[in-house]
Amino acid sequence: MRILQQLVLGLLLGGLYGLAAAGLSLIFGVLKVLNVAHGELIMLGGYAAFWLSAIVGLDPFVALAGVIPLTAVLGLVLYGGLFGFVVRFDEETRIKNSLLVGFGLSLTLHALAVKLWTADERSIPTGYAGQTIGVGGLVLPLGRLASLAVALALIGLTHLFLARARWGQAIRATAEDWEAALLQGIDVRRAYLLAFALGTALAGAAGCLVAVGYSISPAIGLEWTFKALIVVVLAGLGSLFGTFVGGLVLGVAEAASALTFGGPYREVVGLLIFFCVLIARPQGLFGRP
Amino acid sequence: MTGPRRLDLRATAATLVGLAALGAVPLVVRRDDVLNLGVVFFLAIALAQSWNVIAGLAGQVNLGHAAFFGLGALVTRSLWIAGAPVLLAMAAGAAVATVAGVALGLVAFRLRGAYFAIGTLALSEILRVSVGNVLAEISTLPAAAIAGYRLGPRYYGALALALGSVLVVAGLIRSRLGLGMEAVREDEAAAEASGVGAFGVKLRAVVVSTCLAGLTGGLFAYYHISYYPQHPFSPIWTFDAVLVTFIGGVGTVHGPVLGAAFYVLFKEYLAVQWVDAHLLIFGALFVLIVLLLPGGLVEAGQRIARRLAGVLVSRPAPGVR
Numbered sequence: 001m002r003i004l005q006q007l008v009l010g011l012l013l014g015g016l017y018g019l020a021a022a023g024l025s026l027i028f029g030v031l032k033v034l035n036v037a038h039g040e041l042i043m044l045g046g047y048a049a050f051w052l053s054a055i056v057g058l059d060p061f062v063a064l065a066g067v068i069p070l071t072a073v074l075g076l077v078l079y080g081g082l083f084g085f086v087v088r089f090d091e092e093t094r095i096k097n098s099l100l101v102g103f104g105l106s107l108t109l110h111a112l113a114v115k116l117w118t119a120d121e122r123s124i125p126t127g128y129a130g131q132t133i134g135v136g137g138l139v140l141p142l143g144r145l146a147s148l149a150v151a152l153a154l155i156g157l158t159h160l161f162l163a164r165a166r167w168g169q170a171i172r173a174t175a176e177d178w179e180a181a182l183l184q185g186i187d188v189r190r191a192y193l194l195a196f197a198l199g200t201a202l203a204g205a206a207g208c209l210v211a212v213g214y215s216i217s218p219a220i221g222l223e224w225t226f227k228a229l230i231v232v233v234l235a236g237l238g239s240l241f242g243t244f245v246g247g248l249v250l251g252v253a254e255a256a257s258a259l260t261f262g263g264p265y266r267e268v269v270g271l272l273i274f275f276c277v278l279i280a281r282p283q284g285l286f287g288r289p
Numbered sequence: 290m291t292g293p294r295r296l297d298l299r300a301t302a303a304t305l306v307g308l309a310a311l312g313a314v315p316l317v318v319r320r321d322d323v324l325n326l327g328v329v330f331f332l333a334i335a336l337a338q339s340w341n342v343i344a345g346l347a348g349q350v351n352l353g354h355a356a357f358f359g360l361g362a363l364v365t366r367s368l369w370i371a372g373a374p375v376l377l378a379m380a381a382g383a384a385v386a387t388v389a390g391v392a393l394g395l396v397a398f399r400l401r402g403a404y405f406a407i408g409t410l411a412l413s414e415i416l417r418v419s420v421g422n423v424l425a426e427i428s429t430l431p432a433a434a435i436a437g438y439r440l441g442p443r444y445y446g447a448l449a450l451a452l453g454s455v456l457v458v459a460g461l462i463r464s465r466l467g468l469g470m471e472a473v474r475e476d477e478a479a480a481e482a483s484g485v486g487a488f489g490v491k492l493r494a495v496v497v498s499t500c501l502a503g504l505t506g507g508l509f510a511y512y513h514i515s516y517y518p519q520h521p522f523s524p525i526w527t528f529d530a531v532l533v534t535f536i537g538g539v540g541t542v543h544g545p546v547l548g549a550a551f552y553v554l555f556k557e558y559l560a561v562q563w564v565d566a567h568l569l570i571f572g573a574l575f576v577l578i579v580l581l582l583p584g585g586l587v588e589a590g591q592r593i594a595r596r597l598a599g600v601l602v603s604r605p606a607p608g609v610r
Contacts (some may be wrong), residue, residue: 096406111569270455279396
């Protein structure tokens with residue numbers, strides 16, 4: 001039972017990995033830009049939620065409605081100021097330069113967060129923080145369960161947008177082949193901008209959920225970037241639900257490895273999986289079949 | 290990443306002479322803070338040059354460089370504290386770092402471009418987390434070693450390493466191997482087609498690069514009185530190397546030296562002005578350099594020189610039509 005309990009907790013965390021990875025996957029898939037500061041965007045989303053609930057007194061799940069537009073705007077700014085320059089290069093230079101830009105950005109945002117909010121760990125206190133639901137001997141924390149549901153709902157909404165909305169279809173067409181999309185009259189730059197803002201907003205939402213059920217600090221960025229990267233490598237690009245399932249798989253795998261090798265090594269196992277998958281698929285993350 | 294470059298002999302000679310002249314500083318100045326700044330400067334040069342070999346010359350953006358710096362520091366520190374002579378300990382540290390580098394190369398050179406970069410970043414994180422798990426205690430020199438601690442040998446050791454790293458990069462650029470690296474950097478497939486064994490070239494680049502990084506880590510371990518064993522594995526060290534190289538000029542001999550001078554002095558200035566703000570400012574500066582001035586200070590200097598020359602040459606003489 002104890003083992004099953006740990007695996008279920010891993011599954012709940014895995015949902016957030018899936019949401020974190022969805023944003024990265026979207027940006028990577030559409031812009032062919034690898035933003036390694038993605039984890040720092042998650043961190044910023046977490047702080048936005050934290051302050052919205054600390055100052056305004058919003059419930060974190062309500063604060064989500066504020067965090068998403070805030071981080072979307074941040075995405076617009078980052079695209080306009082940084083990544084918009086990167087997408088002008090050919091594909092290989094684009095990835096390399098975006099990586100370097102993201103690397104610098106992640107250290108900057110980390111330092112900025114430490115300066116503004118100290119290096120302390122924080123999480124959003126809620127009235128239902130300690131409440132749990134018992135299901136057949138399993139203890140499910142209410143907040144984390146709700147987070148998983150919200151993460152799945154957000155993935156579903158994003159999927160609907162990409163599948164149905166006019167601009168969603170434009171984004172998908174751009175991801176498929178930007179030159180063909182351009183010839184069809186699609187404003188590729190605007191599709192890039194939208195996809196980047198959407199990806200950033202997903203990161204912000206993930207950060208908000210992390211701040212509810214778990215904890216945030218300025219240092220979590222790199223760790224979450226890796227979680228998202230691992231999931232993207234595991235799940236491939238193209239399907240948001242696939243990414244979500246990839247996140248669940250990683251969450252359970254981490255829990256299983258923590259049970260086997262001890263807690264401190266749960267991160268190492270994920271990274272090892274990541275490296276092995278990379279080596280097994282050297283053609284790259286988006287090697288489409 | 291960068292255009293073709295030839296060895297700028299005058300700049301290289303000036304760099305070497307300038308660095309060697311710094312050897313006179315301890316004879317003239319007796320202030321510890323100046324000497325400490327010198328050690329930090331030399332270590333920054335050596336670490337940046339070691340990254341410059343793999344990334345600047347051979348074009349393999351290794352974002353896990355801290356792993357080799359850290360391994361060098363870890364092995365050197367352990368052996369030295371256990372009683373081995375420090376030079377021997379440093380050699381062992383460099384050897385371990387090099388072996389790790391070759392192991393990494395054998396596996397990770399299957400990855401191209403950005404995938405190599407994130408793969409190496411992941412590997413260095415694995416090492417950092419593992420070292421932090423196994424060796425959580427701070428590493429402090431034994432009391433006897435602290436009592437006998439003198440800055441002089443550290444200063445000259447670091448200076449020798451910095452000089453050596455500049456010579457290595459200059460020698461590489463002039464060599465056949467250096468040409469091979471340049472070919473691989475510019476277009477790996479074309480290099481293979483012209484008979485350059487890309488894998489062998491990259492492997493030799495990683496040997497030189499990680500050996501230098503291991504030695505630098507060894508000097509770090511010899512220099513610092515106490516630090517957490519996990520610290521040299523932190524991605525901050527990779528960032529230091531990348532930043533210094535980019536500020537100065539990727540793939541050049543004297544660029545990383547200029548970059549290190551700028552970095553160390555500016556960081557010192559910032560530390561006086563705003564505590565802990567240097568990462569914030571350097572992170573932003575780095576992003577700007579990557580986007581706007583990918584050739585760094587060296588390219589900026591060349592542009593200015595060309596502009597000046599252009600002004601002097603193209604201005605028509607008065608009265609001439």
